[in-house]
């Protein structure tokens with residue numbers, strides 16, 4: 170079918186989870202027309218409601234939301250800004266802010282001053298939020314930006330040609346230039362789009378349950394790694410467990426009964442605890458798989474559709490939102506003929522290694538939680554390391570994405586990293602200048618040759634000339650729409666020619 174210019178939508182996204190919604194917002198911000206097809210009839214699923222829907226947000230996610238003016242809409246932000254409300258129930262050095270393989274990470278052990286390039290006034294490095302709230306905020310934003318969301322429309326078939334993609338939902342079909350599968354861990358787009366999904370099989374079945382316990386005092390508080398698995402009761406009746414059955418129960422798709430949950434909890438906790446009612450329960454595993462390519466022709470994957478792993482340490486949502494941030498501006502640039510396919514290819518090149526690291530990080534946690542003597546010995550060593558300042562700081566930095574860096578050409582330690590939240594002398598903060606999703610050249614010294622070069626890309630780049638209160642020794646910075654630093658000048662050797670080369674790589678336009 171030759172109808173590229175007549176296609177109603179530039180991009181169809183399968184799945185209105187957080188990743189699909191965030192990607193839709195990024196594309197619509199860059200003036201693409203977007204249709205989301207979502208399987209579920211209703212926006213809210215019980216498994217995304219409290220207490221099941223609690224998610225840890227890490228630095229790159231918080232910064233991404235902040236840069237698009239969405240962070241302020243989260244309830245947790247309002248609580249942080251209100252001095253009369255406590256944001257988290259536990260305070261102080263003993264506050265648990267995360268874990269590695271069940272070993273608590275304590276706030277007092279983390280030395281944030283070791284994290285370079287974080288300027289005062291940067292948003293938080295980690296927060297607890299609710300997935301349902303995030304989806305509500307993103308749905309509102311996407312709708313306001315003109316994204317069409319069709320619920321009760323599962324993607325059931327896909328076919329691509331060199332010019333377009335046809336997407337079926339039952340008897341209806343839709344056409345677009347591109348299709349992105351953001352339809353979660355069992356992604357239909359991944360299966361129908363010819364993607365290879367490689368990785369490792371599970372060690373355990375994980376349970377998240379809401380139950381009534383007749384004798385809760387029989388359970389120990391906190392996260393308990395035992396010789397049979399792991400259990401934790403974080404709120405009354407909200408019980409999490411890991412049963413090292415190689416994922417057998419999860420794969421069996423047997424119904425989750427009260428009797429079964431009680432049997433697993435008794436075995437793991439080594440008690441005769443009694444569960445007298447089961448309200449809600451879900452299972453999951455540590456199966457860790459990743460698409461070997463994030464793109465196949467005109468079909469792309471992002472979020473859980475591209476990678477699955479255990480939720481230990483809570484990184485899946487953050488990883489998926491990072492995909493969406495990275496993909497959005499690149500796909501939009503290609504749709505609008507501002508960039509070549511080479512730019513889109515950098516989506517896989519940049520995001521696949523980040524995903525692979527998260528998968529390995531989750532496998533390492535499972536390895537030290539296994540109920541065997543070797544794993545118990547390793548677990549004890551890791552506990553000692555995480556109780557040191559350096560160990561806790563490194564682990565928190567890894568989990569919260571503080572050290573994330575893409576391998577970009579340039580050599581400066583800031584190239585490929587998230588831009589620090591520079592405060593300009595006119596009072597503006599870097600993050601607040603990024604709401605419209607444009608590439609920015611921030612020129613602290615008003616260099617005429619940089620200004621002249623960037624002026625040739627006036628449609629693609631916003632040029633801002635202003636000094637900053639702390640500019641980290643730099644004289645100019647090129648910031649991509651996803652907040653990644655693509656080029657810096659430290660005022661030494663003139664590297665404007667390198668800037669010109671980078672701009673030619675990014676933008677497939679003849680500068681005017």
Ligand SMILES: Cc1cc2nc3c(=O)[nH]c(=O)nc-3n(C[C@H](O)[C@H](O)[C@H](O)COP(=O)(O)OP(=O)(O)OC[C@H]3O[C@@H](n4cnc5c(N)ncnc54)[C@H](O)[C@@H]3O)c2cc1C
Pocket residue numbers: 183184185186187188189206207208209223224225226322323324325351352353354355356357358377453471472473474480482483484485486487488489
């Ligand atoms: C117990 C648990 C705790 C977790 N804790 C954390 C945490 O603390 N931090 C963190 O970062 N991550 C955490 N995660 C992971 C996180 O929830 C996921 O990585 C995240 O929800 C993925 O978002 P997504 O948009 O890619 O997929 P999903 O949220 O799964 O959304 C996919 C959407 O696609 C729709 N869909 C499915 N099939 C189709 C189809 N054929 N057609 C159209 N639509 C379809 C679905 O209905 C759904 O709305 C946790 C996960 C679990 C299970």
